[in-house]
Amino acid sequence: MSTEKTRCKGIPLTVVKRLPGYQRLLSDLAAKEVERISSRELAAKMKINASQVRQDLSLFGSFGQQGYGYRVSYLLAEINKILGINTETKMVLVGAGHLGRAIANYHNFARRGFIIEALFDQNPQVIGKTINNLTVKDVRELGAYLTTAPAEIGIICTPAVVAQEIADLLVRHGVKGIWNFAPVSLKVPANVCVEHVHLGESLMILSFQLKQGEEASKIQKKLQNNC
Amino acid sequence: MSTEKTRCKGIPLTVVKRLPGYQRLLSDLAAKEVERISSRELAAKMKINASQVRQDLSLFGSFGQQGYGYRVSYLLAEINKILGINTETKMVLVGAGHLGRAIANYHNFARRGFIIEALFDQNPQVIGKTINNLTVKDVRELGAYLTTAPAEIGIICTPAVVAQEIADLLVRHGVKGIWNFAPVSLKVPANVCVEHVHLGESLMILSFQLKQGEEASKIQKKLQNNC
DNA sequence: CATACTTTGTTATAATCTATAACAATTCTG
DNA sequence: CAGAATTGTTATAGATTATAACAAAGTATG
Structure with a gap:
């Protein structure tokens, strides 16, 4: 893409967008007083792959321990730091x-x-x-x-x-x-x-989906041509 | 990606996100009573490639004429239809x-x-x-x-x-x-x-950028290791 | 009305980005 | 201390996105 960036401060935007998800998940776990969690369990809750969790986190540092996993309180604190949460x-x-x-x-x-x-x-x-x-x-x-x-x-x-x-x-x-x-x-x-925050564009995109749903015929034709 | 879609009603999301941009641009041109525009000119204004403009539009139909380009009023009307604008x-x-x-x-x-x-x-x-x-x-x-x-x-x-x-x-x-x-x-x-509309996540992402800017040292180290 | 020029729509290709897999290294656990 | 578990990281595969290329079809002009 020319104008829109795919990275943000050196980190892939897809990863950045997952960070709030990790944050929320770990907050929940911390509230339930869960002590440790593995990348596999984290991945399951986020509905992504365990490798991806490890790769995401490794972009910011090493927060886990082999054979043990991640200490919830520590990982949460680190992600809060990364996101600048709780630091007024x-x-x-x-x-x-x-x-x-x-x-x-x-x-x-x-x-x-x-x-x-x-x-x-x-x-x-x-x-x-x-x-x-x-x-x-x-x-x-x-x-x-x-x-x-x-x-x-x-x-x-x-x-x-x-x-x-x-x-x-x-x-x-x-x-x-x-x-x-x-x-x-x-x-x-x-x-x-x-x-x-693009409110107008967001509404247009919703509207787009509706209209496309209504008269999906054109696109379906196109798709059929591809087969 | 597992959860997040990259397409919306068969159209790549990257394209969908450009549609409001085309709409705004064409509205401006129509207001200035510009009659015709080529994919090359459109592309220049959108800061993307001419091929991309043609490819984007071709996903929805054929709106231009060889050797002439696009009639602004017609293309705007078509994009408005696609986006569901002006139809109450x-x-x-x-x-x-x-x-x-x-x-x-x-x-x-x-x-x-x-x-x-x-x-x-x-x-x-x-x-x-x-x-x-x-x-x-x-x-x-x-x-x-x-x-x-x-x-x-x-x-x-x-x-x-x-x-x-x-x-x-x-x-x-x-x-x-x-x-x-x-x-x-x-x-x-x-x-x-x-x-x-993710207001909270949007603010977190802004905050993330700020914090990363502050202590970009970690990432820079990582980048240096890659070299 | 013939020729040169322009520009589209579309297919093919290249480049980039994303997710998954694999594995050595390390720590836990009994 | 041996075996199991799990990380961090590198390598690989898979998509996706953007660019290039070109035939087809219209425009402009003398």
Whole structure:
């Protein structure tokens, strides 16, 4: 592929996408006070191959012991480290519209150490309001705020037209990761990470599946031609 | 891969993911009243290869003419058909919490023909409230409602614990696609499509990138060993 | 209206990426 | 201490994806 990457920081994206799965599984096991687990058992629960589990983990280090397997608590701790969970990550959110407010109220993030420290908006009618114990600040204060209280992640929930401008501002003030909900592809320096949530595209893909299901005739014809 | 599919309705997922891109590009061209475009020009704008454009499109039919290229208006219309855009798709939304309300207020969907026809919730304090001109109904009425007013897509914005139950109910009443925002993997019959939006995983992947960037030493060592 | 040019749709090929298998090395267990 | 178990890693096989190549068919032009 030209534009879309298949790797992320040197790790295959397919592996990265499995990491949250491992994390959840190990959390469950830890909660059940399971002490040890083998790659075979892990694989069974993840519905993948045992080799793959070992290969995935080996990309990050050696966490198991021959003849024994993996100590659940240790492996969980290591995966949490890899994912940056439980180490308090400070975030600021820009754009306190409907979506921004929804994100600000989502407590699951905070539970894992992702803390929204401040909210910003452009709209005078929104500025000053309190959302989930935070008062919405004027976006013009964003730069000054970040200077005194740096954040690692900036969440962009603004309209598409201003998203790039906000991204630039965030980057200029030391933000290292951007969680972007605006439907534009942001340009940022190489040392800054962007994770894009494509709601519109997601809906279109669902719609695509529906339409294809309806009139699958075309494709079936194509497939028949291949035989 | 074992669990994750690489194809969607017979079409490679990589292609499906490019479709919204083509759609947006062609919309822009149509707005600028551009009449024709070649695969080479399209490819340049999409930052991919011309062969790939032709191969992508050929999966759905023959939309161009040798020696001429593609008529923008026609190709756009065809891609809109493929994606199910502009053909009024009826949706119901279940779970009018923060996220549900944000979705209900997002007008970009309606602009493309995706209409939310009704909202449902379990919470008596939410039932009866008006959101974007729709009154939130009691979720216990969901089945009866769908019987009289069928919908193609159900949007699940409920807590994870009740998501499967709601999905079952939706499917039982004829919904063919589920847009799921709850952090669980739903089980549905083969003829029903699910598109999952993983907010939590998306944030974890961003966090992963940040942490890996910080202490990239490990990986760099690994890479050096490979040389 | 004939010729040169363009560009598609499709088949073939190359390149890349992903998953599986295999095994030496190491630790556990009785 | 011997035998069983299981890792980490390298090698291999299997898909998938992107690119190239080309015949077929239309366009443009004098």
